[in-house]
Amino acid sequence: xxxxxxxxxxxxxxxxxxxxxxxxxxxxxxxxxxxxxxxxxxxxxxxxxxxxxxxxxxxxxxxxxxxxxxxxxxxxxxxxxxxxxxxxxxxxxxxxxxxxxxxxxxxxxxxxxxxxxxxxxxxxxxxxxxxxxxxxxxxxxxxxxxxxxxxxxxxxxx
Amino acid sequence: xxxxxxxxxxxxxxxxxxxxxxxxxxxxxxxxxxxxxxxxxxxxxxxxxxxxxxxxxxxxxxxxxxxxxxxxxxxxxxxxxxxxxxxxxxxxxxxxxxxxxxxxxxxxxxxxxxxxxxxxxxxxxxxxxxxxxxxxxxxxxxxxxxxxxxxxxxxxx
Numbered sequence: 651x652x653x654x655x656x657x658x659x660x661x662x663x664x665x666x667x668x669x670x671x672x673x674x675x676x677x678x679x680x681x682x683x684x685x686x687x688x689x690x691x692x693x694x695x696x697x698x699x700x701x702x703x704x705x706x707x708x709x710x711x712x713x714x715x716x717x718x719x720x721x722x723x724x725x726x727x728x729x730x731x732x733x734x735x736x737x738x739x740x741x742x743x744x745x746x747x748x749x750x751x752x753x754x755x756x757x758x759x760x761x762x763x764x765x766x767x768x769x770x771x772x773x774x775x776x777x778x779x780x781x782x783x784x785x786x787x788x789x790x791x792x793x794x795x796x797x798x799x800x801x802x803x804x805x806x807x808x
Numbered sequence: 809x810x811x812x813x814x815x816x817x818x819x820x821x822x823x824x825x826x827x828x829x830x831x832x833x834x835x836x837x838x839x840x841x842x843x844x845x846x847x848x849x850x851x852x853x854x855x856x857x858x859x860x861x862x863x864x865x866x867x868x869x870x871x872x873x874x875x876x877x878x879x880x881x882x883x884x885x886x887x888x889x890x891x892x893x894x895x896x897x898x899x900x901x902x903x904x905x906x907x908x909x910x911x912x913x914x915x916x917x918x919x920x921x922x923x924x925x926x927x928x929x930x931x932x933x934x935x936x937x938x939x940x941x942x943x944x945x946x947x948x949x950x951x952x953x954x955x956x957x958x959x960x961x962x963x964x965x
Binding site for chain 2: 685686687688689690691694697699702703704705706708738739740801802
């Protein structure tokens, strides 16, 4: 039986692993320093020069409600991931980038079936499309369209 | 969004320090720069809009540091007051408070800001390179309008 396969770019933020559909990922770079800009929309923290233009930096951990897991370590695997959703280019700093995984639709499960679901600290359910198991880890698929919509189109001037 | 753009007619920009962060403002429209000592009674610093005595009357004085949520200007330190006037628009004469004025420079190349991520997209014009980094060029007329809106919405005007 043929099953549809999707390519996911895997990242880690804090103790959680996430998957981003590969078509939304432009590049992963070593951490690019940002420039602070006052009065940005909620969950944004500065701008980053990429490809001779500035792109906004979105704090995914804040947006997902897992900011408590931000840690400070001397050796860092942090990366800046350049994303493009619906024509908007933006970036996020993540704690680790992993491989691109090809996952068949049949392996994608409802978030509610995850063993971690219901934990006191858990990524916001409304930004997750599902999850899959990969190399003994639960990987949560980010709903990039929703995330983009809520970050850029909703709540202006709040 | 376009890449780096060359300004057709170079911009004359004043680099100022507001609450410890550098910004640029176009010199066009700036009528006077005054260094104000802490004891000077001509200035009243308020959280958003205070006042400055100018040409026999009082004009609004924007506390930009407070608006930008940066280290706020206080009456304990010398401040610089920049009087701004744009006769071709409906915006009245007003003043802004800065911690320091670093100097004037010509800007020939700018990079746009990603305005879609800004709370108030009209208060910034672009960025330009300065001392190996980039600083933001402010749109003072729109900032004045936003500050007035903000103060009105809080019922303080």
